[in-house]
Amino acid sequence: MRTLKPGDQTPQDTYKLLVGSVVPRPIAFVSSMDAEGVRNLAPFSFFTVASANPPIVCFCPMVRPPNDKGLASSKDTLRNVVATREFVLNIVSEDFAAQMNACSAELPPEVDEFEVSGLTPLASEVVRPPRVAESHIHMECRLAQVVHVSTEPLGGSLVLGEVLRFHIRESLLDNFRIDPDKLHAIGRMAGSTYARTTDRFELVRPK
Numbered sequence: 001m002r003t004l005k006p007g008d009q010t011p012q013d014t015y016k017l018l019v020g021s022v023v024p025r026p027i028a029f030v031s032s033m034d035a036e037g038v039r040n041l042a043p044f045s046f047f048t049v050a051s052a053n054p055p056i057v058c059f060c061p062m063v064r065p066p067n068d069k070g071l072a073s074s075k076d077t078l079r080n081v082v083a084t085r086e087f088v089l090n091i092v093s094e095d096f097a098a099q100m101n102a103c104s105a106e107l108p109p110e111v112d113e114f115e116v117s118g119l120t121p122l123a124s125e126v127v128r129p130p131r132v133a134e135s136h137i138h139m140e141c142r143l144a145q146v147v148h149v150s151t152e153p154l155g156g157s158l159v160l161g162e163v164l165r166f167h168i169r170e171s172l173l174d175n176f177r178i179d180p181d182k183l184h185a186i187g188r189m190a191g192s193t194y195a196r197t198t199d200r201f202e203l204v205r206p207k
Contacts, residue, residue, distance in 0.1 A: 011154045016190065019045075024187030024195040028059040029090040029100055031121075031129045032080035034109065039121065039130065041103045041113035042077045043092065045188035046156065055163040056144060057089055062156040064106070076109050078146075078157055085143040086127040087161060090135035093184045094196060099134070126164050136172055136183055140165040 006014050019025075028047035032040045046060035061078040081087050092100050099117040107116065114121050114130070121130035124140050131138040141161030148157045172182045180197055187195045 011152070015154050019188075020190040023189050024197075025189075026185065026187055027092040027100070028057070029092050029103075029132060029135065030059060030077055030081075031088045031090060031114075031132060032077050032086070033084060033129045034076075034080045035083050037128075038110060039112045039114055040076050040080055040109070041117065041119065041132070043100050043104055044077075050160055055139075056160050057139060057141065057163060058158055058160045059089070060149075060156045060158050063151060063153055065153040078159065079109075080129075081143055081159055081161075082146060084128065086129055087141050087143070087159075088124055088127060088129045088131050089139040089141055089161070089163075090132040091137040091183070092186055093134075093136055094186050095184065096132075096134040097186055097194065124165070131167060136169040137178070138165075138167040139163045140167075 004017065025045040026047050028044045030042055030044060034040070044059040044061060046062070048058060050056040050058045061075065063075070077087070096119065099119050102117040103113040103119075105116070107113065113119075120133035122133040122138075124131055124138075127140045127142065131140070139161075140163070142164055144160045144162045146157055146159050149155060168178065169182075172178050180200070183197075185197050187197065189195055
């Protein structure tokens with residue numbers, strides 16, 4: 001085993017170790033709006049469930065080093081969610097993976113990623129941000145809490161949202177169980193690599 005101390009390496013190298021080790025990661029495709037109603041759509045692979053009662057999901061926008069235009073798309077989502085306290089979490093399936101990837105580009109805040117990607121906005125019931133019609137599962141969320149972990153480049157914030165509405169394609173559901181063979185969810189690996197969820201095995205949990 002090789003032992004590595006984070007303080008002895010660059011944050012970029014530590015990032016590589018984390019995203020190569022914590023795999024596969026599900027993708028939160030988050031739609032939000034700013035105070036003026038400009039839509040934003042961005043994927044986040046630092047994403048999981050925090051609680052089932054009440055239902056709480058969480059994702060982590062990272063502080064990216066500025067690109068050559070001085071822009072960082074992840075900040076738009078965080079700023080929108082903090083300002084409006086609302087967002088929609090859309091689950092990503094393989095059939096629209098390319099459009100999801102188009103939304104990962106670092107674009108100015110006034111650019112609408114729905115228009116860039118060609119994805120279809122669908123009105124939500126209780127929050128202002130629209131859902132992604134192509135997604136098979138949507139969760140309308142109200143902000144519960146933001147934990148700012150680090151403001152340094154490659155740092156991040158933990159965004160926790162309470163699910164107010166689930167919208168699930170009827171064909172996926174059977175007694176509240178979701179059929180993974182119909183969902184075709186994908187996960188994120190390191191770099192530009194993604195994983196399918198079609199190769200699975202079962203282990204019965206011991207009592």
